[in-house]
Amino acid sequence: xxxxxxxxxxxxxxxxxxxxxxxxxxxxxxxxxxxxxxxxxxxxxxxxxxxxxxxxxxxxxxxxxxxxxxxxxxxxxxxxxxxxxxxxxxxxxxxxxxxxxxxxxxxxxxxxxxxxxxxxxxxxxxxxxxxxxxxxxxxxxxxxxxxxxxxxx
Amino acid sequence: xxxxxxxxxxxxxxxxxxxxxxxxxxxxxxxxxxxxxxxxxxxxxxxxxxxxxxxxxxxxxxxxxxxxxxxxxxxxxxxxxxxxxxxxxxxxxxxxxxxxxxxxxxxxxxxxxxxxxxxxxxxxxxxxxxxxxxxxxxxxxxxxxxxxxxxxx
Amino acid sequence: xxxxxxxxxxxxxxxxxxxxxxxxxxxxxxxxxxxxxxxxxxxxxxxxxxxxxxxxxxxxxxxxxxxxxxxxxxxxxxxxxxxxxxxxxxxxxxxxxxxxxxxxxxxxxxxxxxxxxxxxxxxxxxxxxxxxxxxxxxxxxxxxxxxxxxxxx
Amino acid sequence: xxxxxxxxxxxxxxxxxxxxxxxxxxxxxxxxxxxxxxxxxxxxxxxxxxxxxxxxxxxxxxxxxxxxxxxxxxxxxxxxxxxxxxxxxxxxxxxxxxxxxxxxxxxxxxxxxxxxxxxxxxxxxxxxxxxxxxxxxxxxxxxxxxxxxxxxx
Amino acid sequence: xxxxxxxxxxxxxxxxxxxxxxxxxxxxxxxxxxxxxxxxxxxxxxxxxxxxxxxxxxxxxxxxxxxxxxxxxxxxxxxxxxxxxxxxxxxxxxxxxxxxxxxxxxxxxxxxxxxxxxxxxxxxxxxxxxxxxxxxxxxxxxxxxxxxxxxxx
Amino acid sequence: xxxxxxxxxxxxxxxxxxxxxxxxxxxxxxxxxxxxxxxxxxxxxxxxxxxxxxxxxxxxxxxxxxxxxxxxxxxxxxxxxxxxxxxxxxxxxxxxxxxxxxxxxxxxxxxxxxxxxxxxxxxxxxxxxxxxxxxxxxxxxxxxxxxxxxxxx
Numbered sequence: 001x002x003x004x005x006x007x008x009x010x011x012x013x014x015x016x017x018x019x020x021x022x023x024x025x026x027x028x029x030x031x032x033x034x035x036x037x038x039x040x041x042x043x044x045x046x047x048x049x050x051x052x053x054x055x056x057x058x059x060x061x062x063x064x065x066x067x068x069x070x071x072x073x074x075x076x077x078x079x080x081x082x083x084x085x086x087x088x089x090x091x092x093x094x095x096x097x098x099x100x101x102x103x104x105x106x107x108x109x110x111x112x113x114x115x116x117x118x119x120x121x122x123x124x125x126x127x128x129x130x131x132x133x134x135x136x137x138x139x140x141x142x143x144x145x146x147x148x149x150x151x152x153x
Numbered sequence: 154x155x156x157x158x159x160x161x162x163x164x165x166x167x168x169x170x171x172x173x174x175x176x177x178x179x180x181x182x183x184x185x186x187x188x189x190x191x192x193x194x195x196x197x198x199x200x201x202x203x204x205x206x207x208x209x210x211x212x213x214x215x216x217x218x219x220x221x222x223x224x225x226x227x228x229x230x231x232x233x234x235x236x237x238x239x240x241x242x243x244x245x246x247x248x249x250x251x252x253x254x255x256x257x258x259x260x261x262x263x264x265x266x267x268x269x270x271x272x273x274x275x276x277x278x279x280x281x282x283x284x285x286x287x288x289x290x291x292x293x294x295x296x297x298x299x300x301x302x303x304x305x306x
Numbered sequence: 307x308x309x310x311x312x313x314x315x316x317x318x319x320x321x322x323x324x325x326x327x328x329x330x331x332x333x334x335x336x337x338x339x340x341x342x343x344x345x346x347x348x349x350x351x352x353x354x355x356x357x358x359x360x361x362x363x364x365x366x367x368x369x370x371x372x373x374x375x376x377x378x379x380x381x382x383x384x385x386x387x388x389x390x391x392x393x394x395x396x397x398x399x400x401x402x403x404x405x406x407x408x409x410x411x412x413x414x415x416x417x418x419x420x421x422x423x424x425x426x427x428x429x430x431x432x433x434x435x436x437x438x439x440x441x442x443x444x445x446x447x448x449x450x451x452x453x454x455x456x457x458x459x
Numbered sequence: 460x461x462x463x464x465x466x467x468x469x470x471x472x473x474x475x476x477x478x479x480x481x482x483x484x485x486x487x488x489x490x491x492x493x494x495x496x497x498x499x500x501x502x503x504x505x506x507x508x509x510x511x512x513x514x515x516x517x518x519x520x521x522x523x524x525x526x527x528x529x530x531x532x533x534x535x536x537x538x539x540x541x542x543x544x545x546x547x548x549x550x551x552x553x554x555x556x557x558x559x560x561x562x563x564x565x566x567x568x569x570x571x572x573x574x575x576x577x578x579x580x581x582x583x584x585x586x587x588x589x590x591x592x593x594x595x596x597x598x599x600x601x602x603x604x605x606x607x608x609x610x611x612x
Numbered sequence: 613x614x615x616x617x618x619x620x621x622x623x624x625x626x627x628x629x630x631x632x633x634x635x636x637x638x639x640x641x642x643x644x645x646x647x648x649x650x651x652x653x654x655x656x657x658x659x660x661x662x663x664x665x666x667x668x669x670x671x672x673x674x675x676x677x678x679x680x681x682x683x684x685x686x687x688x689x690x691x692x693x694x695x696x697x698x699x700x701x702x703x704x705x706x707x708x709x710x711x712x713x714x715x716x717x718x719x720x721x722x723x724x725x726x727x728x729x730x731x732x733x734x735x736x737x738x739x740x741x742x743x744x745x746x747x748x749x750x751x752x753x754x755x756x757x758x759x760x761x762x763x764x765x
Numbered sequence: 766x767x768x769x770x771x772x773x774x775x776x777x778x779x780x781x782x783x784x785x786x787x788x789x790x791x792x793x794x795x796x797x798x799x800x801x802x803x804x805x806x807x808x809x810x811x812x813x814x815x816x817x818x819x820x821x822x823x824x825x826x827x828x829x830x831x832x833x834x835x836x837x838x839x840x841x842x843x844x845x846x847x848x849x850x851x852x853x854x855x856x857x858x859x860x861x862x863x864x865x866x867x868x869x870x871x872x873x874x875x876x877x878x879x880x881x882x883x884x885x886x887x888x889x890x891x892x893x894x895x896x897x898x899x900x901x902x903x904x905x906x907x908x909x910x911x912x913x914x915x916x917x918x
Contacts, residue, residue: 006490027576030546030576031465031490031547031576031578044293074294075294075295076291076294076295076296078296079294079295079296087489088490093558093562093579095712095715095716095860095861096249096555096558096559096708096712096860096861097250097709097712097713099552099555099558100248100249100250100555101250102581103248103282103552103581104248104282104284104287105287106581107282107581107584108282108287108291111282111300112296112297117486117489117490117580118580118581119490119578119579119580120552120578120579120580120581121576121577121578121579122561122562122565122566122577122579125566125890125891125893125894126890126891128890129715129716129719129720129723129890131716134716134717134720138688138720140656141686141687141688141691142687142688142691143688143690143691143724144724147723159337180423183393183423184312184337184394184423184425197752227753228753228754229750229753229754229755231755232753232754232755240336241337246405246409246426248554248555249402249405249406249554249555249708250709252399252402252405253402253707253708253709254709255428256399256428256707256741257707257740257741257743257746258746259428260428260431260741261741261746261750264741264759265755265756270333270336270337270427271427271428272337272425272426272427273399273425273426273427273428274423274424274425274426275408275409275412275413275424275426278413278584278585278587278588279584279585281584282584350599380600381600381601382597382600382601382602384602385600385601385602401707401708401865401868401869402555402707402708402861402865403556403862403865403866406554406555406556407556409554409588410554410588410590410593411593413588414588414593414597417588417606418602418603431737431738431740431741432737432738434737435737435868435869435872435873435876437869440869440870440873444841444873446809447839447840447841447844448840448841448844449841449843449844449877450877453876503905533906534906534907535903535906535907535908537908538906538907538908555861556862559860559861559862560862562860562894563860563894563896563899564899566894567894567899567903570894570912571908571909618796639882642852642882643771643796643853643882643884699795700796705864705868705885708861708864708865711858711861711864712861714887715858715887718887719887719890729792729795729796729886730886730887731796731884731885731886732858732884732885732886732887733882733883733884733885734867734868734871734872734883734885737872
């Protein structure tokens with residue numbers, strides 16, 4: 001009997017995709033057969049960084065890694081997971097605030113789709129202070145953000 | 154001498170009122186003589202679910218429970234408590250994030266009205282992941298929300 | 307039909323009973339018809355302060371308050387609650403560490419006895435830093451502890 | 460090229476092994492090719508439950524699941540992982556206290572063995588209040604513990 | 613050789629400046645030679661209280677304390693610190709939510725400017741429940757806010 | 766008028782003194798005129814590492830830094846601070862568990878000695894996972910601990 005592929009969705013708004021996100025994806029590669037970086041697009045919410053540009057940057061970042069795919073989705077994460085035949089969600093945890101939030105969200109996702117298991121990695125400590133919202137804030141105020149991004153913008 | 158009635162306000166925006174809220178009210182009934190579900194209406198903030206409709210759903214939900222009243226209020230919770238002769242606030246705690254928030258709010262309410270005591274219940278674990286904001290998010294993206302609500306919408 | 311009395315157990319090792327404990331009992335009196343300060347005695351664990359002495363101090367402290375009783379118990383809190391016909395446990399919350407612990411314990415108590423509801427108060431902020439273990443530590447090292455105790459020792 | 464087997468160590472003192480532990484192992488089975496329940500034995504620390512008995516109970520519990528092995532180890536988790544060719548540690552997270560502890564431990568394990576990745580699952584909410592120390596406490600005081608264990612003791 | 617002055621920036625939006633903020637500044641005075649209360653002005657974000665008025669209130673509050681200066685800035689905190697030759701940031705911690713946030717921000721500030729050290733004080737417990745956002749909320753709903761402010765508004 | 770020296774006590778059991786502790790001392794040097802590493806010795810509690818040896822290691826570590834002194838004390842931290850004319854306590858914060866503990870302790874120290882201010886630094890992220898108890902655990906089980914210590918043992 002063929003063993004089922006382990007496909008994980010790594011969902012987020014990635015506005016922008018940071019070195020912290022890259023850390024989680026690269027470490028997740030030893031667990032999963034395929035990781036889909038799934039950029040959630042919320043039409044009613046204005047993004048700060050250009051969506052097609054971010055998608056393209058992530059694709060180039062992982063161009064030598066055929067196990068990583070990049071996709072844009074609207075709607076529920078669990079619906080998109082089913083559509084992509086992903087049986088896992090991959091998430092990083094940086095601190096207790098993240099934990100409380102992810103604890104809640106993972107229960108909802110399991111309630112909607114009982115076959116969808118969320119797997120957590122703890123973000124590497126030297127990257128745990130990076131968040132997309134801080135990067136946006138820095139950029140808005142003219143700060144240097146290249147230190148936090150795994151590509152040039 | 155007549156014993157003073159124990160009247161509790163259960164304040165919130167209830168946008169919408171969830172099974173988690175229902176859990177706190179039903180468990181609170183063994184402590185209080187009356188519980189007023191107090192729907193805070195903030196005129197400057199757009200609600201997602203229709204206010205009169207939610208009020209009506211809560212009233213029908215507790216129609217066999219004469220100790221539960223439902224009311225809409227604007228302004229400060231502590232002011233409305235005084236107006237309703239409520240000497241207690243009833244609140245549910247789901248996690249440490251809730252705790253830190255409620256810790257702050259309860260001190261403010263006591264500062265304003267020293268006779269107003271806040272009583273906490275810990276939300277039952279199988280309901281602790283439900284939040285109004287997650288329910289709104291699910292609904293916005295076409296997800297099923299009936300699992301989280303104690304009434305049909 | 308007679309209304310059932312609201313009897314709460316306020317369990318703890320109270321080694322010693324502090325001003326923080328007193329704060330929770332006094333504020334609990336407006337909710338409950340009777341509060342039993344239940345001193346847990348664990349025969350396999352050495353106490354620092356003398357048990358009969360602490361019991362006597364608590365009794366004197368509340369001698370003008372007939373709604374407060376003091377008792378010593380061994381074994382499970384939920385068993386002693388049943389024996390005393392207490393339908394409530396009363397507990398104070400000082401911080402998130404307390405919350406995580408009480409969250410766990412209250413579920414266990416409810417699992418054992420589904421009719422036993424735990425009611426929480428948040429300790430008043432000017433008393434929230436007091437813990438029995440700190441008082442013991444201070445006493446051990448010759449520090450003044452009278453500031454933290456509602457009686458002379 | 461042969462794909463490397465995904466072998467995870469699920470380390471703990473398991474004094475005793477609870478339904479919460481079972482939940483993590485069963486959910487981990489869809490990720491890993493083999494899970495070794497690794498019972499840490501600390502010769503200088505007295506166990507409450509009999510070690511060979513607990514080992515045998517876990518083996519019987521998973522007797523129809525050939526992917527689960529049970530082993531006893533002394534010394535460092537990371538050393539035992541290397542010895543068993545396990546490239547993963549599997550851990551459950553119940554709350555923020557767990558998170559803070561595991562955050563620390565996982566960094567130490569990675570420092571010792573950079574190839575050892577720790578994978579986290581969040582314990583199912585209806586089991587998250589169970590801890591081995593609470594089960595021991597209940598047993599010590601004559602309480603029923605069968606509700607928390609996936610086997611008879 | 614002349615010893616370098618210890619100049620600290622105390623940054624915030626101070627919308628409004630509360631007794632909690634005053635507590636941190638006054639206690640910080642025994643550490644620093646100069647404290648600059650730095651009011652962050654974000655042109656794209658509407659303030660609730662009038663900026664020049666708040667600045668003037670803080671100046672009057674500390675008019676007898678020559679070590680305290682008040683300034684308005686736009687852009688990054690670390691840039692303004694450099695401009696003012698401040699080698700320290702001073703921040704108050706009220707609870708774990710504050711801690712998680714400040715933990716993140718202080719790493720970013722150190723990444724941008726390795727010579728900028730953030731020094732923390734824990735807010736005095738009787739003031740720890742005060743936050744600018746609660747004060748705004750109270751004011752919006754017609755509540756009394758003078759209790760929380762070290763000046764009349 | 767002579768400016769009062771800024772003398773800080775950095776208290777702990779330092780069993781052993783780690784790179785995390787060194788980080789806090791070195792960063793504290795830019796704030797204080799003198800830092801006394803104060804090794805608390807609790808005669809009723811067995812140490813794992815030899816006390817005179819640890820003291821000597823810390824002295825050698827800071828031998829080129831005349832502002833750092835090392836001392837052993839018994840009894841209360843606040844009493845020893847007074848004896849050494851230290852007006853500050855210096856403490857590192859690694860995570861929310863540390864924060865909750867230090868929050869409590871710093872209030873007690875201020876209650877005992879209102880002139881004793883506790884100043885906090887957040888431990889650098891790449892060192893925040895190091896704790897004396899983990900180092901002891903590693904050593905007990907034959908692990909390498911030199912990575913975590915700023916000296917050879």
